[in-house]
Amino acid sequence: MSPANLNESSDSDVGSLNFEETKLTLGLPGVECRGTAAESGGKSGVKRGFSNTIDLNLRSSSSGGDKRCGGENDVLGSAKPPAAKTQMVGWPPVRASRKNVMRSCKYVKVAVDGAPYLRKVDLEMYNSYQQLLGALEDMFSCFTIRNYLNERRIMDQVNGVEYVATYEDKDGDWMLVGDVPWKMFVEICKRLRLMKSSEAIGLEFILQEHLPRTQVQVEEEDICEGVTVAVQRLLVSFNLVPLV
Amino acid sequence: MESDSKRKKECSSSPESTRQSFPDEVLERVLALLTSHKDRSSVSLVCKDWYHAERWSRTRVFIGNCYSVSPEILVRRFPNIRSVTLKGKPRFSDFNLVPHDWGADIHAWLVAFADKYPLLEELRLKRMTISDESLEFLALKFPNFKVLSLLSCDGFSTDGLAAIATHCKILWSEVKNLTELDIHENGVEDRSGNWLSCFPESFASLEVLNFANFGNNEVNFDALERIVSRCKSLKVLKVNKSISLEQLQRLLARAPQLVELGTGAFMQELTPRQCAELESAFNNCKNIHTLSGLWEASALYLPVLYSACSNLTFLNLSYAPLQSVELAKLLVHCPRLQRLWVLDTVEDKGLEAVGSNCPLLEELRVFPADPFDEEIIHGVTEAGFLAVSFGCKRLHYVLYFCRQMTNAAVATIVQNCPDFTHFRLCIMNPGQPDYLTNEPMDEAFGAVVKTCTKIQRLSVSGLLTDLTFEYIGKYAKNLEVLSVAFAGSSDWGMQCVLGGCTKLRKLEIRDCPFGNVALLSGLEKYESMRSLWMSACNVTMSGCRRLASEMPRLNVEVMKEEGSDDSHADKVYVYRTVAGPRRDAPPSVLTL
Numbered sequence: 001m002s003p004a005n006l007n008e009s010s011d012s013d014v015g016s017l018n019f020e021e022t023k024l025t026l027g028l029p030g031v032e033c034r035g036t037a038a039e040s041g042g043k044s045g046v047k048r049g050f051s052n053t054i055d056l057n058l059r060s061s062s063s064g065g066d067k068r069c070g071g072e073n074d075v076l077g078s079a080k081p082p083a084a085k086t087q088m089v090g091w092p093p094v095r096a097s098r099k100n101v102m103r104s105c106k107y108v109k110v111a112v113d114g115a116p117y118l119r120k121v122d123l124e125m126y127n128s129y130q131q132l133l134g135a136l137e138d139m140f141s142c143f144t145i146r147n148y149l150n151e152r153r154i155m156d157q158v159n160g161v162e163y164v165a166t167y168e169d170k171d172g173d174w175m176l177v178g179d180v181p182w183k184m185f186v187e188i189c190k191r192l193r194l195m196k197s198s199e200a201i202g203l204e205f206i207l208q209e210h211l212p213r214t215q216v217q218v219e220e221e222d223i224c225e226g227v228t229v230a231v232q233r234l235l236v237s238f239n240l241v242p243l244v
Numbered sequence: 245m246e247s248d249s250k251r252k253k254e255c256s257s258s259p260e261s262t263r264q265s266f267p268d269e270v271l272e273r274v275l276a277l278l279t280s281h282k283d284r285s286s287v288s289l290v291c292k293d294w295y296h297a298e299r300w301s302r303t304r305v306f307i308g309n310c311y312s313v314s315p316e317i318l319v320r321r322f323p324n325i326r327s328v329t330l331k332g333k334p335r336f337s338d339f340n341l342v343p344h345d346w347g348a349d350i351h352a353w354l355v356a357f358a359d360k361y362p363l364l365e366e367l368r369l370k371r372m373t374i375s376d377e378s379l380e381f382l383a384l385k386f387p388n389f390k391v392l393s394l395l396s397c398d399g400f401s402t403d404g405l406a407a408i409a410t411h412c413k414i415l416w417s418e419v420k421n422l423t424e425l426d427i428h429e430n431g432v433e434d435r436s437g438n439w440l441s442c443f444p445e446s447f448a449s450l451e452v453l454n455f456a457n458f459g460n461n462e463v464n465f466d467a468l469e470r471i472v473s474r475c476k477s478l479k480v481l482k483v484n485k486s487i488s489l490e491q492l493q494r495l496l497a498r499a500p501q502l503v504e505l506g507t508g509a510f511m512q513e514l515t516p517r518q519c520a521e522l523e524s525a526f527n528n529c530k531n532i533h534t535l536s537g538l539w540e541a542s543a544l545y546l547p548v549l550y551s552a553c554s555n556l557t558f559l560n561l562s563y564a565p566l567q568s569v570e571l572a573k574l575l576v577h578c579p580r581l582q583r584l585w586v587l588d589t590v591e592d593k594g595l596e597a598v599g600s601n602c603p604l605l606e607e608l609r610v611f612p613a614d615p616f617d618e619e620i621i622h623g624v625t626e627a628g629f630l631a632v633s634f635g636c637k638r639l640h641y642v643l644y645f646c647r648q649m650t651n652a653a654v655a656t657i658v659q660n661c662p663d664f665t666h667f668r669l670c671i672m673n674p675g676q677p678d679y680l681t682n683e684p685m686d687e688a689f690g691a692v693v694k695t696c697t698k699i700q701r702l703s704v705s706g707l708l709t710d711l712t713f714e715y716i717g718k719y720a721k722n723l724e725v726l727s728v729a730f731a732g733s734s735d736w737g738m739q740c741v742l743g744g745c746t747k748l749r750k751l752e753i754r755d756c757p758f759g760n761v762a763l764l765s766g767l768e769k770y771e772s773m774r775s776l777w778m779s780a781c782n783v784t785m786s787g788c789r790r791l792a793s794e795m796p797r798l799n800v801e802v803m804k805e806e807g808s809d810d811s812h813a814d815k816v817y818v819y820r821t822v823a824g825p826r827r828d829a830p831p832s833v834l835t836l
Contacts, residue, residue, distance in 0.1 A: 090339030090754075091729070092615045092645060092672045095396075097457055098562065099615070119622060125543060125567070 106186055112140050112163070112194040123186045129178055133165060136194065162197040268293070272301040281306050300324060307331065308774050310348055310372065311799065314823035315356035327366035327391075328357070334777050334817055336752060337371060338396060341779055341815065343803060345830040349373045349399070351381070352828075358385040366391035373397065379404030383411035391452075393426040402439040402461075409442035426454040426480075441467035450475040456482040456506045456537060465491055473498045482506025485539045489514060489522060496525035505529070505552075507537035510545055510564065519548065526552040536560035543570045550577040558583040562611045565589040572597035583607040588623035588645060595628030599635025607641035608632055612672065615645070626653035633660035640698075641666040648679045649706060654688035664696040668703035674730035674755070677707040684708055690715035693723075703727040713737035717744025725750045738762035742769050752777040760787030763816075767791065770798050775819040783813045791818065792836035799825055800836045 106123035119139050126132045165177035169188045180188070275298050278284050288298040304327040307313060318325075332348025334341075350372050357364050364386045374397055382389065392408065394400075405427070441464045443450075450471065455463070463486060472478060472495050481499060483492070487508025496502070514522065522545075529552045541564035553559075556578045561571070562585040571586065571594040581602045586594065588610050598605065610624055626649050633639060639661040649671050658664060669688075677684055685706035693699060693715050700722055704712060708731035716723065717740030724747050732738065738758040741751065742765055750773065759782035770776055785802065792800040803815040825835045 088674075088755075090336065090341045091674065092612065092670055093339050093727075093729075094612060094615045094645075095338050096340075098611055122565075122567075 106189070108167075108189055108191050110136060110139070110192040110194070113196045115140055121192070123189060128182055129185075133177075136165070136192075140194070163194040164197050165192065166195050167192050268297055268300075271297040276301045276303075279304070303327060304366075305329070309819050309821075310353070311823065311826050312774070312819060312821045315353045317822060319356050319360035323360070325357075325361050326364060326388075327368075328353075328361075328364065329368040329370075330372060331370040332372035334752070334775065335371075335750075336754070336777055336779070341754070343830065343832045346833060347373070347826065347828050347830065349375075349378075349828065351375065351378045354378055354381055354385070362386065363388045365389060366393075368393040368395075369397050370395040371397065373399040374404070375399050376401055376404035376407065380407035380411075383408045391426075395426075406439035406442040409439055410444075426452055427458070438464050438467070440464050440471065443467070443471055445470075445474075447471070448474040449477065451477050452480040453478065454480060454482040454506065455484055458484040458486075460485045462486045469494060469498065476501070478502065480504040480534075482536060483508045485509045485537075488512050489545065490518060493518070493522045493525045496522075496529060500525075500528040501531060502529055503531050504534035505532050505536070506560075507535075507539075509539045510537070510541035512545075514545070519545070523548040523551065526550075530555070532556065534558040534560075536563075538564040540564070541566060543567075546570060546574055549574070553577040554580070556581060560585045562587055562609065565613050566594070567591075568593035568597065572601070575601040578602065579604075581605055583641075585609040585611065587611050587613045589613045590624075591622065592624055592628035592631065595624060596631040599631040599633075602636055604638060605632070605636035606638050607666075608636070608639060609641075609643040610645055611643075612645040615672065623647055626650050629653065629657055633657040637661060638663070640664050643668040643670075643703075645670045645672060647672050648676075649685065649688065650678045650680050651683065651685060651687040651691070652678075652680075654685075655691040658691050658695040662695050663698060664692065665698050666701040667692050667696065667699060668701065668727070669705055670703065671706040674705075675707045684711070686711040686715070690719075693719040698722055701725040704731055705729060706731075709733045710737035710740070713740040717741050720745055722747055724748060726752070728753045728756055730755045732756045732758060735759055735762035735765070739765045742766040748772075749774045751775075753779070753781060755780040757782055759783055760790075763787050764791060767794055770795065770818055771820050773820065775817065777815075777817050778813075779815040781816075783816055784811045785813050786811065788813045788816055789836050797821065801829065802834045802836060803832055804834070 107120045108123060110119045110121055121132070121135060121139070123132065126135065166174050167177050167185070167189045168191045169175050170190060174193075177185070177192070271294070275284075275287060275294075278287065278298075281304075284298055284302060288295045299322050301324070302322050303324055305318065305322060305325050306329045307318070308331050310330050310332045330350070330353065333346055336342060337346065348371060350369060351374075358381070362385070365388050367382070367389075368391070372394075374394065379400055382392070453471070453475075461484065463484070465487070468483070468487075469491075472481065478499055479502065481495065481502055482504065483495070483506060485508055487495070489508075489510065489512040492507055496505075526548055532552050533555050535549070535553070535556055535558070538561060541561070543566075546566075553574070554577065557580055559578060559581055565587050566574075566589060568590050571590045575581070575597050579601065582604055584598060584602065584605060584607070586598075586609070590597075590610075595610070598608070610628070612623060614623075624644070624646050626646070629642075629644055629646070629649075630653050633656070637660065640663045642664070643666075646669075649669065654669075658667075671685070678688075685704075686709055688706070689702070689704050689708070689712045692702070697719075699720055702716070702720065702723060702725070704727070710733045713732060714737075716726070721744075723745045726741060726745070726748065728751075735758055738753070738756070739762055741748070742762075748769070754777075756778075758778065763778065763783050764787060766776070788800050788802055792798065797820060799819055799821050801817045802813045803817070804812075805814045808814050829835055
């Protein structure tokens, strides 16, 4: 995903946040101009505002509505803006030898529905799914992990919202975390997404409406678990990519 | 001897000599004890006799800008030099802002030295170009040569190093051997991994061997192991990434006396027995005070280091992407730490651990692991810096790359640590304001210069108006080096700095709205400075020409970029010199 795509989708998202969260799109999640999440939201707004000064000015008034974005544009009049979107020569001032310090290994992006920014985890640091999910819980510390070893589900105790850990594999399919052996998972996982269970259910109903009944397979399992798992399998079998 | 009579002639021709209260030899003996370059410069200005005594007694010379003086002038003034330190390109060449063929080639100097300083022992170069031929020339012409240190240099390959190593053979026969080979952070072309095997079997005098930044190029490990075994005085060993943990264990087993160690890659599948051996090897190294390398260090193996960390004063983890927990666990074992370099993967939590575990910390550098990745926002914030400042009261040197900062945090930080001498803050998004108040970061740097009266070096960033520079000019009376990028509102900012910072030596500016008025306001000032760099500012060719014509003892060099306006001076480099305009400038560099 190039920065260009990122900017387009998020600029149109700014004015209508809640709706966008549940809508199926192919854009990247989370990186929006939000006033509340002070650090990341303000920062991402600022960052984009700076490097795309011209773009934001031409686009919707919704970006001006965010104090940080708008303020950023005003105050910047004096300093010299760098070339938009292109990497500046010699900035940040980091020597060439320091540019590739990250291990040539398995850092994958983790997106959590509802969080304003992504994180990255190094899958090679963990030896099991349990360790990974524990680390994710630490990272997005508003969630606590439920002790269901078979479910790969994470629960937000504050809001009572359940999350399902999913991942995109090498073929670009979205899979439920936990089916394959850990080492294979590390090998094939390209990115992670903690998806709201409720959203998974919502999607299932959308699908049911648009597809002939014979093609919908819902397993006869416990309502909570089964729906989640089944929806995952539906998504996979219909090659639908959820909001990431 | 000839030199003595020559010296006496010079002295007797000056009228002051008849009034001299003690003989030259005594004066020279006294002056020989002076080591500081600044002191020696002061001494040489006292009177003619002292000038001559000083120049005859000087054995070490430091030249901060290789173009400020010529080899001929140097050898004429100082006849007895044994150690030379030379710096070449402007610092922004580290960030690709200087054309590759800019200059700073050592060869002309070596030719002059071969003639006048045949007994040369030490050569330390920074940001100079040195070819393989020059390295071979060095190896052949200086039988007393002991110390070679190349920092951020380019132009050579392992063939050149092989030449150095080979000709130790000749040196050995006269019992004059290489003690230091320090090739740190260079773009070295690897023609063959075998330069290490060019050291003769009898070679045993090495004290320092540093090839840490040779990339991943393999070296001849057997040769390395033999050298380490033989050189019982080896104090500093820093290897490159190609050396594995298993190989490291073998080296450590042969060199428990090491004082500075740079490991190779720190991840490998080890058997429990190998792991135990490695831990034991580290356990035997009781003298290590500097530890670096640790490429790709995996949490699994860090514990093998713990026993070697009790005397550690400098820990360089800037190539080890550690997480906060791993760092915290490691720091528990490093209570004496004074200098710490880390990656921002440790995040604020990791820096909290620094604050808790390292009360003696004086220097902290936090480098960005993903400096060009704009999508992910992580790394360190003002919280981490604050945490360190609360726990480490002796902190005086910081280099901090972050993506957000506030004025209030910086004010608190300098309240906690008022002794800052080096404050280098890089907010990576250019022109970014205080993320909480949306105001410029002027007050942050204002707080720094008002509170930290000893500040010598400052790098500013974030959204800054001229007010920042007013503060700097007014309060930073000890400031020697200032780096500015994407800051300021008008010429006035730069004028404040030039007018107020009396001790300013180096000023480097990029992408700021400073123009000819600012440039020319420093007319009188530049001769008291080493250099000025201005790129992507509003300076024009006519402004530069005016500067060059009014100040003949300055070299004003302009580098133009493709497609830029004819009148625009894209990159300007101004420096004082007694050598006149340089003759080796490439076509891309115009000397005015």
